[in-house]
Amino acid sequence: MCDVWPNTKGRPAVRTVGVPPPSARVENTETWQRSKKFTVYKVVVGCDGRSWFVFRRYNEFYKLSETLKKQVPAPQLKLPGKKLFGNNLDPTFVQERREGLDAFVQSLMQEGGGRLLRLPEVREFFQLDRNLGSLSEDGEGDGDGDSIEGTDSTSEPAPQVNLGPSERTSARPADFEFLHVIGKGSFGRVLLARHRTEQRFYAVKVLSKRLVVKRNEVRHIMSERSVLLKTLNHPFLVGLHYCFQTPDKLFFVLDYVNGGELFFHLQRERVFTEPRARFYSAEIAAALGYLHSRGIVYRDLKPENLLLDAEGHVVLTDFGLSKEGLLPTETTNTFCGTPEYLAPEVLRKELLHKDNQQRLGSGYRGFDEVKLHSFFDSVDWELLLAKKIQPPFNPNVSDVLDLHNIDPEFTCEAVPASVATSASHRKGSALSASVRIPDDIFAGFSYAPPTDEML
CATH class of the missing domain: 3.30.200.20 (Phosphorylase Kinase; domain 1)
Structure with missing residues (x-):
C-alpha cells in the first residue's frame, strides 16, 4: 500500500506506507569559481536507505522560497535574508547562512506533514524523482527492490551522459x-x-x-x-x-x-641517503610549485602517490583531493589527507609557525623561496626540470612488461x-x-x- 502524491508531470510521486518520508540537511559549503567566486551549499538527501546530494546556490533556495509563497497559503518557512553589502564569502557569514538554509530545509520537510514534497518544484530541487524513481499506483516497483537488472535486451540501461x-x-x-x-x-x-x-x-x-x-x-x-x-x-x-x-x-x-611507488622502495630499503632524498625532494617541490602556480593545492602528498619512472625520476599521481582556484595567499579549511602521514604538529594543532607568512614557500614567494634554501644549494633547477640530472637510483626495468618494482599484492x-x-x-x-x-x-x-x- 502507498499514498500517491501527484507531481503534475505525468507520473505519480509515491510514498510507501511504513517508509519514512525523505530527510535532508544542508551539510556544508564549497567555494566554486567560474567568472567569479561564489558559494554553493551541499544538500544531503536520504530516503528508504538511499542517499545522494545536490549542490545549490543561495539564489536557488530563494527562487524556491518565492515559488512556495505563491503556491502554498502561509507556509511557515523562513529563509535567511540576502546580503546587500560586504563580502558574501566571509566564513562567518557563510556559516550563518548555511545554518539558516538548513533550518529552511528542515521546516520545508516537516511543513504540513510533508505536503510540500508533493510539489514538482520541491521534488526537482531535492532531485527526489531522479534518485528514487516512481512506483506504479498499485505499489509494485519496476524492479526487484534494491537492484536494477541488466540481464536482457529489454532491460533499460543506465542513462547516457551528455558529455x-x-x-x-x-x-x-x-x-x-x-x-x-x-x-x-x-x-x-x-x-x-x-x-x-x-x-x-x-x-x-x-x-x-x-x-x-x-x-x-x-x-x-x-x-x-x-x-x-x-x-x-x-x-x-x-x-x-x-x-x-x-x-x-x-x-x-x-x-x-x-619504476614502482616510492613507498615500495622505502619499505624495502628502510632509509634513503641524503643525496637521494634531496633529489626526490627537489623533483617533488618542482611538481608542487607548478601546481601552485596554476592555483592548485595537492593535499595528499605521500609515498604511495609518488611513482618512479623507468629511469628513476619522480612522477606525482592521484589528484582526487586537489583543490583548484586558489590565490597564493589563500588557504583552505578542509581537514583532509591520509591520517598516517599527518605531521605531528598538525595532530597536536601546534603549527611550527602559526603565522603562515613565516613558513618556507608561503604566499607569493612560493617555490622560488624553496629553491633558495641551503638544502638545495647543489641542485641545478634548469637541468632538473629538463631531466638531465642522473637519478641516484635506477629501478633496473628491463622492458615495459617488467613489473618487479610493483607490489606483488597487486600484480598477483x-x-x-x-x-x-x-x-x-x-x-x-x-x-x-x-x-x-x-x-x-x-x-x-x-x-x-x-x-x-x-x-
Whole structure:
C-alpha cells in the first residue's frame, strides 16, 4: 500500500506506507569559481536507505522560497535574508547562512506533514524523482527492490551522459587488452593495458560510478580530471591521455610508469641517503610549485602517490583531493589527507609557525623561496626540470612488461573480467540501486585531446 502524491508531470510521486518520508540537511559549503567566486551549499538527501546530494546556490533556495509563497497559503518557512553589502564569502557569514538554509530545509520537510514534497518544484530541487524513481499506483516497483537488472535486451540501461564536444565517442573498454592489476584504491583498480590498435601501453584507472556516488566523491573525481587536464606537460606529473565512461564505470587513460611507488622502495630499503632524498625532494617541490602556480593545492602528498619512472625520476599521481582556484595567499579549511602521514604538529594543532607568512614557500614567494634554501644549494633547477640530472637510483626495468618494482599484492591479482564490459551488457549481472546515478552527475567527464595530439 502507498499514498500517491501527484507531481503534475505525468507520473505519480509515491510514498510507501511504513517508509519514512525523505530527510535532508544542508551539510556544508564549497567555494566554486567560474567568472567569479561564489558559494554553493551541499544538500544531503536520504530516503528508504538511499542517499545522494545536490549542490545549490543561495539564489536557488530563494527562487524556491518565492515559488512556495505563491503556491502554498502561509507556509511557515523562513529563509535567511540576502546580503546587500560586504563580502558574501566571509566564513562567518557563510556559516550563518548555511545554518539558516538548513533550518529552511528542515521546516520545508516537516511543513504540513510533508505536503510540500508533493510539489514538482520541491521534488526537482531535492532531485527526489531522479534518485528514487516512481512506483506504479498499485505499489509494485519496476524492479526487484534494491537492484536494477541488466540481464536482457529489454532491460533499460543506465542513462547516457551528455558529455559535450570533449567526448571521445569512439573510446571503449574493448579497445584495450587489460594485462595486469598494478594498483588498487577505494573505488576501483589501476590496470596495465595495451591499446589494441595503437599497441601503446597505458595505466588505466577504472572507477565504479556506484561507489563514487554512494560515498559522495563525485566532486573529487571531477576535480581530479580537471587537474589532470592542466598538468599535461610537466615532467614530474602523471599525464592524462584521455578519459571516457560506460554506464557503470569511469576510465582514466594515464601515463604508464613501472619504476614502482616510492613507498615500495622505502619499505624495502628502510632509509634513503641524503643525496637521494634531496633529489626526490627537489623533483617533488618542482611538481608542487607548478601546481601552485596554476592555483592548485595537492593535499595528499605521500609515498604511495609518488611513482618512479623507468629511469628513476619522480612522477606525482592521484589528484582526487586537489583543490583548484586558489590565490597564493589563500588557504583552505578542509581537514583532509591520509591520517598516517599527518605531521605531528598538525595532530597536536601546534603549527611550527602559526603565522603562515613565516613558513618556507608561503604566499607569493612560493617555490622560488624553496629553491633558495641551503638544502638545495647543489641542485641545478634548469637541468632538473629538463631531466638531465642522473637519478641516484635506477629501478633496473628491463622492458615495459617488467613489473618487479610493483607490489606483488597487486600484480598477483587476476584482472576482473568485468573491467572490459559494461554491467548493462553482462548477462545475469545486477547493479545495486542503493544510489541511483542522476543523468548529468558525470557530465563533462570524458575528454580527448585535439586530433593532432593523438597522432
